[in-house]
């Protein structure tokens with residue numbers, strides 16, 4: 001493969017910290033500039049394709065995170081090989097050329113919806129297992145209290161836009177080398193809403209929304225895992241002049257546990273045993289999410305074997321009451337330091353079995369023999 005590692009952020013000319021809005025804006029600008037129907041540059045085709053590929057990844061929070069962590073290789077190689085499943089969302093292309101989304105958004109006199117917001121919430125391992133409630137506070141564009149969201153000064157009401165007669169869009173016909181091009185653009189006067197405010201509210205300058213800090217109690221369900229999102233519809237930014245609110249996505253980040261490892265609903269704990277404990281059996285205390293618990297280790301327990309504690313894992317998110325298991329993975333530790341007495345006893349143990357040990361042993365020392373025997 002001669003595929004080079006590309007920097008998708010550089011392709012769009014944005015910082016790695018760019019917001020979704022900045023990425024979208026950069027894409028729109030570049031798509032307009034490099035569209036093969038518009039640009040006469042011989043590289044336009046390739047550039048346009050590259051811009052599209054970068055935008056496909058960076059406009060999708062999930063894929064952007066994967067790219068940030070693993071590069072294009074993390075995206076299954078499709079990006080690097082140029083084999084993207086398709087171009088950017090038709091609406092975005094449409095948006096880039098006509099300044100309004102196809103079939104959605106603020107066309108035909110409908111107020112635009114507000115943006116979705118994302119809130120990163122860090123919780124402990126135990127909170128993720130048991131579920132929790134958190135109070136969060138974040139800045140948001142909320143409905144203007146003075147005008148109730150209309151954007152009009154008290155007593156005034158928005159009127160039908162004189163430029164587009166309330167349609168929210170204007171059409172212009174342009175002659176180009178390729179023929180006539182009908183350009184449908186969002187009405188610049190009313191920004192597609194079909195209505196204009198002649199006498200704007202002073203508190204929001206006619207926007208119908210103002211910035212404020214919002215407090216919310218968020219219920220995090222038991223069994224949530226790192227990377228999950230909780231969606232609170234209608235808790236995002238409100239749209240301008242009475243537009244509906246977007247969603248708030250609470251992205252959950254779960255702190256790792258000191259000794260337990262989690263994979264979905266299954267938990268894993270590594271239990272270290274001495275050779276005597278593994279051979280003779282014992283009773284040990286192990287950590288679980290419900291506190292410490294005593295378990296029996298049977299005589300003759302082998303390294304690499306698993307003791308399974310049913311129902312001691314993480315709760316299933318979609319099956320209330322059901323829980324995964326806790327898997328105790330047995331590791332047998334071979335002593336590297338011994339007292340003279342311990343050494344003597346081990347040598348006796350070997351002699352009893354007729355096993356040659358130490359430097360004189362034909363098959364190596366007892367430690368090696370034990371390692372062999374224990375796998």
Ligand SMILES: [Zn+2]
Pocket residue numbers: 144145146147148149150151152201202203204205206207208209
């Ligand atoms: Zn207002």
Ligand SMILES: [Zn+2]
Pocket residue numbers: 161162163164165166167168169187188189190191192193194195
């Ligand atoms: Zn208008």
